[in-house]
Amino acid sequence: MALSPLVSTQWLAEKLASPDIVVVNAWLPPVGKPNAEPEYRDGHIPGAIFFDVNAISDTTSDLPHMLPPAHVFSSMMRRLGIGDGQTIVVYDGVGLYSAARVWWMFRAMGVEQVFVLDGGLPKWREEGHPIEDMPPPPRGERHFTARLNNxxxxxxxxxxxxxxSGAQVLDARSRGRFAGTDPEPRAGLRSGHMPGALNLPFTELLDDGRMKPADELASAFDAASLDRSRPVITTCGSGVTAAILSLALAVTGHDKAPVYDGSWTEWGGRDDTPIATGEA
Known part of the structure; x- marks a missing residue:
């Protein structure tokens, strides 16, 4: 099995002072609350770099927080002080949400040494690890090389x-949204799912903001009729919780599950894409 994409809070606490470790606080406001304030201002892991998923995106796209071009991503990472050769640990304030998206973004840009802090800031706080509420000292620009992994x-x-072609597409949205019985949180989108897609709500892979053990994840994928020995594309509402599916697949040893970046916001927002309703 490949190296786990998750690291524990204890591991990070022991490595936090290492100059080769860079901690990244992923942030994305909840759908429907675009003006929500980042928790970073109230407290973050010492030295953590603030990573705004909406800001670090393709600003030319009409779709939300799409992956930016590689040269743009490189420039943004250099300005943040993130460089080649560092080990990147991503966390968020929920436990496990936008951190998976940022993990996938770095991987899509060719970074291999990137991990997610299992349990995120809630677990870090719960265990009494240090928190600071001041911005870290400015970092000098570092050379960052982004190479898009298509x-x-x-x-x-x-x-x-x-x-x-009958390949596997796994949808992270709730069962009601997938079936078309619950409305989409974004206005203007049709309800339902891509014909032939499978459904596994991302919430079924988590336990109190932490990823479930690998054997339980494998059981959840099996229950969703997913064959982990075959290629799979993950999708969701806007390419965020799909990354949680890809992260969970990596935990079980399937570390090459691409994310459909536009996800249902793109597919359900068009009038030329087929849609099915009902359970998978």
Whole structure:
């Protein structure tokens, strides 16, 4: 099995002072609350770099927080003081939400030494590890080389081809949204799912903000009729919780599950894409 993409709070506490470790606080406001304040200002892991998923995105796209071009990502990381050769540990204030998206973004840009802090800030606080509420000292720019790994990114055409060929597409949205019985949180989107897609709500992979053990994750994938020996594309509402599926797959040894970046916001927002309703 490949090296786990998760690290524990104890591991990070022991490594926090290492100059090769860079801690990243992922942030994305909840859907419907675009003006929510980042928890970073109230307290964060010492030295953590604030990473705004909405700001570090393709600003030319009409879709939310799409992956930016590699040269743009490189420039943004240099300005944040993140460079080649560092070990990146990503966390968020929920426990496990936007951190998975940022983990996937770094991987899609060719970074291999990137991990997610299991349990995130809540577990870190609960265990009494240090917190600071002041911005860290400015970091000097570092050289960052981004090389887009197309094998980890799926677009609409790739997803449509996968569905036509019988390849696996796994949807992280709730069962009601997948079935089309619950409305989408974003206005203007049709309800339902991609014909042939499988459904595994991301919440079923988590326990109190932490990833479930690998054997329980494997059981959840089996229950969703997913064959982990075959390629799979993950999807969700806007490419965020899909990354939780890809992260969980990596925990079970399947570390090459691309995320459909546009996800349902793109697919359900068009009038030329097929939609099915009902359970998978």
């Amino acid at each position: 094998g980890l990114v799926a677009n609409l055409d790739k997803v449509a081809q996968a569905l036509t």
